[in-house]
Amino acid sequence: MHIVVLIKQVPDMNAVRIDKGTGRAVLSDQRVISSYDAYAIEEALRLKERHGGEVTIISAGPPSVKDALTRALAMGADRAVLVQLADVHELDTLAVARVLAEQIRQIPYDLVLAGQSSDDYESGQVPPHVAELLNLPMVSSVMGLEIEGERLILRRDVEDGSQTVEAPMPALLMAITGLNEPRYPSLKGIMAAKKKPLDLVEASPVEPSRLSWTEPEAPERTTSGVIVQDLPAAEAAQQLVGWLREQKLVS
């Protein structure tokens, strides 16, 4: 079974700061594999272990993305492709998807796996775009994956409950929390990763983006609530309990 996994390298979202002066977000230099994408990598490796085959990781971005790809190789993927783009956020999601779809077209595959959305821009649009561009059926929010014969049996979380969905292969699946527990690269895996192929390719076709966006800023505070600050804990607690009683929220 040949599996392609799409991943994105993102700044560590636990370390985002808001600059008080400008209201702008200050991102960490620490770059990681976007969290849902790690589930996609893990699931691909488990499928390979069970059914054999090859796992190819594809990402687009600047040279720093090699770190994310190397980590995926250390986890056990067989090869990686970096589509070179100085800044993926200069393109809209459809332009990025076209670039990725073009790379996927060049290799044989039975499955394309991706994370549900990226930790940073969270649009979750690139995988559905790719599915359409490759004319693949897609299933998102995948929490469980079984293969019955030639069919995929997928469990997913939706608004109304837990859904079981059936799809043929090839297909594109979007992974979410609960699918698995991503492994850490072993020392052996880290050593082996150095010898695995990591190809750098030119991005093509880069088509013009139809969306442009501003640098993210903190919205203006619109609260009309009471905010208690710089008070000793006991005093703040007294004020809260007084308020709770006034609102008849506690007896």
Next chain:
Amino acid sequence: MAGIVVVGEVGAGGLRPVSWEALAAGRAVAEALGEPLVGLIMGSGVDEEARTFGAGLDRLLVADQPELDMLTAETATAVLAAAIRDVEPSVVLMPGTTLGRDYAPRLAARLGVPCAADCIDFAVEDGALVAVRPVLGGRVQSVVRFTGEGPWLATVRPGSFEQAQTASDASPAPEAVAVELSADDLRVSVRETVEKQAGPTNLTAAKVVVSGGRGLKEPDNFRLVEDLARVLDGAVGATRAVVDAGWRPHHEQIGQTGVTVSPRLYVAVGVSGAVQHNVGMHGSDYVVAINRDPDAPIFKIAAFGIVGDAFEVVPAIIEALEAGRG
């Protein structure tokens, strides 16, 4: 090109509330562009929902056929593509649900048009649609501008808009959308949907919910949340971050990929208030937030906020509550 198409979504309990939010957003865009407002409902046996949704609109499109009973990204994309071919709208607003966020980008790629995900506000500037969407965990927002040929597509984040009021006007005559589903459109099939069970804490029905987030630093510190919940006779909830970290079970997770709660009182301890959390509790009557970071977005939705150390403040609250009861 003319018209703003707003897609409503029919769930297990009828029209989802986000349908009315999308409609409110769509109405404002239609007025700004001076174009008609067109509703669209798809499914099987959705006649009644369509009429309800269509009240007061300029046009109402309905795709009602058995194959659309359990919609998938593929069937919904086929319906939307057909409707867009007929109506040639300039803007299409779709619900930011699991389904909407599947088919909207799929549709965008089919038509080669731009799509903005999960928008919380819209405006029209110089004839172009502009959308606001939360990014980087929801603490900041980006303004997205559409350019070039339409239709321009966007999904509407649930819980971001006031729900449009049902107009008393009669519904326009429903226009059937003729959809020819191909074999490719039917590749994914839904076997079954098992409705959600409330967790052991009965979180969804609780009058009081006390939830904890990353600010608690360690799993053991969650006893602060449990203690406060006990004193307030409430249920315990958790953010995605602490569930992902394995501190708490998944059924306690509040937010986009967890449960939605709407208690009378919601107390957030060490919860920053990322959008994916807030969508799961924005229906709460009173929100109390305790957090060290004065800029935490949770304070924007809090009726009462304490900027301070949860490890000091929470025990003090428990003490004050118990003292009051003698």
